[in-house]
Amino acid sequence: MKPILFWDFNGTILDDVHLTWQIETKMLKERHMRTYTLEEYKDMFCFPVINYYYRMGYTFENETYDDVSIEFNDAYAKGFSSCRLMPGFLAKIKEAIQKGYDNIILSASQQDNLNQQCHQLGIDQYFSYLLGTDNLYGGSKIDMAKDFMQNHRINPARCRFIGDTLHDKECANAIGIEDVVLVAQGHQSRKVLEEGCDNVAESLDEVQL
Structure with missing residues (x-):
């Protein structure tokens, strides 16, 4: 075999590293949260992805992880052709x-x-x-x-x-x-x-x- x-x-x-980082940055800015450099992103990213979101500062008190995931995936689908x-x-x-x-x-x-x-x-x-x-x-x-x-x-x-x-x-x-x-x-x-x-x-x- x-x-x-x-x-x-x-x-x-x-x-798709730059696309992912750019989407995350845009989402953080819209929430008036701290943004991160590409290098910081690569140091923070982990699985499961929800733990990475916690590292970025999300608390999911006013929105759910599902809501954030859907927003990210919609933006990713729109930007995929750039990858x-x-x-x-x-x-x-x-x-x-x-x-x-x-x-x-x-x-x-x-x-x-x-x-x-x-x-x-x-x-x-x-x-x-x-x-x-x-x-x-x-x-x-x-x-x-x-x-x-x-x-x-x-x-x-x-x-x-x-x-x-x-x-x-x-x-x-x-x-x-x-x-x-x-x-x-x-x-x-x-x-x-x-x-x-x-x-x-x-x-x-x-x-x-």
Whole structure:
């Protein structure tokens, strides 16, 4: 059987970091809350996303997390066309295919959105599966990943994982994948990544397959 390469989507394949930060900044300004630099954003961002909102200063006393999530997702959908693929992705995915990997996306994005965005970017052809969540709230991918591994009887020893957040490593480890590389060009800074992962690359170009 082929080895499997799991890919995170947002911040790993899709360069949506600036769009996310710009939306968050606009929402904070509208609420007369403190805003953060892009570097501060990368130091603060975490999963589950509700904890990141608490870090930014949201209390959800006068609005719910659902309300904030819907506002963010509406703005994200409107701005998605400005996003591009991460530098080095196309070369790396083609290298992975050439080396015999089955490629699978494992994302916290809602499934329909993930399908549509991958099709719009013209990259769905490279992947055997696009695995998204059943909600818009940026929760954990772990349960979904466990179900997929069990249902397809996949041996984690023949899997690798590429992501851009510590949650990606947490998710990979939870399903038995030890071969994880985190790329510091996404939603978390290299400093944050190195606190929880000993295999951090500066870019996809540096990732060894």
